[in-house]
Amino acid sequence: MHKTATETFSSTKHTFSIIGNHTIDIEVTHNPFHLPLNSLFLMAARVNTKRSFLFVSKVLGKHIPVKPAVSMLGGAALAACLLQKVYNITFPTLTKRIVDGLIDEDKADIALEFLMENPMIIPEKVKIIGFAETATALGHSVFAAFLENVEYIHTTRELLVDKTSIINFEEEHSHATSHRFYSLNEDFLIGQEPILLVDDEITTGKTTLNIIRDIQRSFPRKHYVVMSLLDWRSEEDKRKFGDLEEELGITITPISLIRGKALVHNQPNLQNREINLTKLSNTGNRIHKIYLPHSQFNYASYRSVDSIGDVNENPYLLETGRFGISPIEQARFMSKAKEVGRFLNTYRKAESQTLVLGSGEFMYVPMAIAHYMGGNVRFHSTTRSPIYPNAQAGYGAQNAFQFRNPEDPGVINFFYNLPYGGYDDLFLFLERDVSEKRLQTLTQVLANLGVKSVYLVICSYSNSNCS
Missing domain, CATH: 3.40.50 (Rossmann fold)
Structure with a gap:
């Protein structure tokens, strides 16, 4: 696996208001496709003591309704980033269509059909793992963008009676922390192929470090790629990635559509505040x-x-x-x-x-x-x-x-x-x-x-x- 230099990008600063005087200052330091932030996410307050805010993706198809093709193109954009950064391979016409489809949903269906007819080529075999629950479709979309040399699996919250999870790890800021990994092929993780870990967003990277450590314990290899739509790791968090690289003798390559820094102001405590559910009307449809x-x-x-x-x-x-x-x-x-x-x-x-x-x-x-x-x-x-x-x-x-x-x-x-x-x-x-x-x-x-x-x-x- 080859690594190339990243492109230069002039940082930009943005302020987002969430609720009341709860705001977040964002400095974007990496935006290879020059995507408008408002095409990727909105902000909301999350009822969680460990993290009170959420980047609500307009690409994932999780919390906000999207055109299906837009969501599938989100994974394709990450795949294009991977090829460009790690292998120095570009597909200019295809990438432009993908980016145009992310920015303008009226172009998304045509872009997705073009991708299906002209899938990308990755020059070596890789294993792709998507994180449950939010990034199962995103990881699948990364996988689907390639013609060959890829296999995909996603972690799951499900607990099976008849099958043992190959690895287990924890997601520390989540409401459902346990990830399990059930492959029909018990040898799925055996080998030296790079592993591509796909999540919708990286805030601290603890989940990623947990799974890399767990995989490396039983299925050691040299290279991991961490792929996410958004990467908000602090300098301290990035150092932890470097520390793990040194400790385990591995290389971890981050890939994202947006990377930068997020500074939270006036973070409210919503843990004991009731979620005001939308009142229902008695239409009583069958x-x-x-x-x-x-x-x-x-x-x-x-x-x-x-x-x-x-x-x-x-x-x-x-x-x-x-x-x-x-x-x-x-x-x-x-x-x-x-x-x-x-x-x-x-x-x-x-x-x-x-x-x-x-x-x-x-x-x-x-x-x-x-x-x-x-x-x-x-x-x-x-x-x-x-x-x-x-x-x-x-x-x-x-x-x-x-x-x-x-x-x-x-x-x-x-x-x-x-x-x-x-x-x-x-x-x-x-x-x-x-x-x-x-x-x-x-x-x-x-x-x-x-x-x-x-x-x-x-x-x-x-x-x-x-x-």
Whole structure:
């Protein structure tokens, strides 16, 4: 793996107001594609004692609804950065289309189709790991940008009964700290191939250092690449990366679309402050279930146990990347995604405004399908992350909705930025089937959003009557 000099960039300074006099000063020191910050994120207050603010991405498809192609181009932009910085390889025409699609969503669909027809080439084999829950789709999008020499897997919060995690590590600032790693190929991490670790944002880098240390303990190698949309590490945090390089005899290369420094002012304590959930109106729409044909996907028949001790015997999808995925398997999935997208589009009315919601770490599969569901489709996902909502202009969480996770009722989930009556139809994707009882708090929210037609899209078949 070769390293090249980075390009020069004149730093720029910005101030963002969050709530009241809670502000953040940002100095951008690295912006290789000269992306406007307002095309990448908004700010919000996070209900967390360890970190009270959040860069709410306009690219991820997590908290803010986006055109599916925009989110997929976010990973492609990181892939282009990787090739440029590490291998001194550029694809000027493709990169320009990717960047244009990130800045102007009207150009995103054409840019993504061009990428699919002209995938990038990486000159050596690499392993790509996306971090759950937020970066599962981002990591998958990085992987999907390449033609060959790549394999992808994402970490998971799921706890499987029948399979042992190859590695375990902790994410210290998260509300769900434990990451697990289940590969169908037990030898996935064996070898000297560089590992590309993909996260949406690096603030301190502790999560990354934790996983590198854990991998290196059992599967040593020489080179890691840390990829993120945003990198806000302090000089002290960067020194910790250098210390780990020296300690383990490795090289860690950071790749990001934006890098800089963030200084927080007047940080409020919101830990004991109630999240003002958006009040629901009694529209009482009926929820329709759509079971996708079993032939559309491949399955992993593992049982999981949730936080209250209940076992779910319904299968997972292999296409998510949770158990590893290759470029050949990715190509087959995209062909299936087109079929499923066109099928689900038949449920929509002409020119309707449609929202597709993923659930938790189950993001890339519904995102890819949403891309093929026709025009006027937006995508984002449910999340574990509690954010304080505020209706002020430019704030990252205009409203908030809360429910119990159907796949783990011991975990509270949220979704944000869904205006009442803002969509004609809504498709919420669940990877695995669950009981009506477990769906109750979620369907109560969905039925009262002023959406004319609401569909639950179940992607796996049922092995049990989950309690």
